[in-house]
Amino acid sequence: MSTAVIDLDHNATTRVRDEVLVAMDRSWRMAYGNPGSRHVLGRRARQVLEDAREEIATILNAAPSEIVFTSGGTESSNLALGGFMAGPAGGIALPPGEHPATEETVRGLQQRGWRRIEIPIGRDGRFDFDKLAALPWADVRLATALLAHNETGVIQEMAPLAERCREHRIPLHVDAVQAVGKIDVDFRALGATTLSLAAHKFHGPRGIGALLIRDGVRLSPLLFGGHQEGGRRPGTENAPLAAGMATALRLWHDDRERVRQHVTQLRDQLAAGLLEQCGPVVVHGSAEHRLPNTLSVAFAGCDGEALLVALDLAGVCCSLGSTCASGSSEPAPILVAMQVDPLLIQSTLRLSAGAENTAEEMVEGVRVIARTVQNLRARGAAANGLAQRQ
Secondary structure, eight states, X not given: OOTTOEEOBTTTOOOOOHHHHHHHHHHHHHOOSOTTOSSHHHHHHHHHHHHHHHHHHHHTTOOGGGEEEESSHHHHHHHHXXXXXXXXXXXXXXXXXXXXHHHHHHHHHHTTTOEEEEOOBOTTSXXXXXXXXXXXXXXXXXXXEESBOTTTOBBOOOHHHHHHHHHTTOOEEEEOTTTBTTBOOOHHHHTOSEEEEEGGGGTOOTTOEEEEEOTTOOOOOSOOSOOXXXXXXXXXXXXXXXXXXXXXXXXXXXXXXXXXXXXXXXXHHHHHHHHHXXXXXXXXXXXXXXXXXXXXXXXXXXXXXXXXXXXXXXXXEOBXXXXXXXXXXXXXXXXXXXXXXXXXXXXXXXXXXXXTOOHHHXXXXXXXXXXXXXXXXXXXXXXXXXXXXX
């Protein structure tokens, strides 16, 4: 990684690992055929594709037949939600502040008569289990939730929600895009009907993801034009990207304990440094149930947008929240639902470390962030003083 830039935006995307590039290059060269072709080149490509499917299934505790390759997490969630909602309108239960791939799909469904039923969360960003039972479950036709929130990093306890869904025979879609490749994800243990993931979140290639669909579950396809992926996602499969995805997931899985400890130490080092040098700051969400790499932190007295731009110029990459929601002028819905003070919401950044970051980068990152925060606070104080004199 270049010393000129400190990447603290790994929840947005990650660098493709060299081993993944090698695996994809081998596939591009040796297995470039169409996996659907009935000749030797097609069989080579099909073998690469099915090997990748089997490897991913093994790591996520699923059957290979339950893996459907897609273009990424957004398509996977759209396929799940749209596939379950092809029939008459009803209620869809979900927490506030889900990823735009879910939120925008739900808004479109609401225009067709669907009703949003909100799953309550507490100030820590986790489900409010005491209120969960009071939801009108008889009206719910589908439930969906992020396993790990892309902005706060808060990890949900899915078991109570999955149990409610089982009791009422409601499909449950789990968006695990930010979770897979950061924490262990067990498709069977979650009790999910469907689960989405994306390769570029764990050092795999962009342009490929997967939707896990429990065997026996029928989904209406969003696309038409071919028999591929069991008719659930037509279009010629990209075997080299699938190989890259499987390689990236295996590399993480084989080294996951060391990686988890490393990024947790970096996250905690970053948090401690910011608390010491940038106070007052506030870290949002559950401290115990959080992704090992993620901080959602408010720098009181700063404007988040101005801070983001200033840090970019200073060589620190971070974000205001979900990259898919960038450009929105609305306050982060998840922080509003967590009852965060509006002024703190406006001063919040997401910092997400990665396996390739170093402790030295955290020291330098804290130094740069502290200096930038102090400069912005000083300018703000000066501007307020000038306004008062006028």
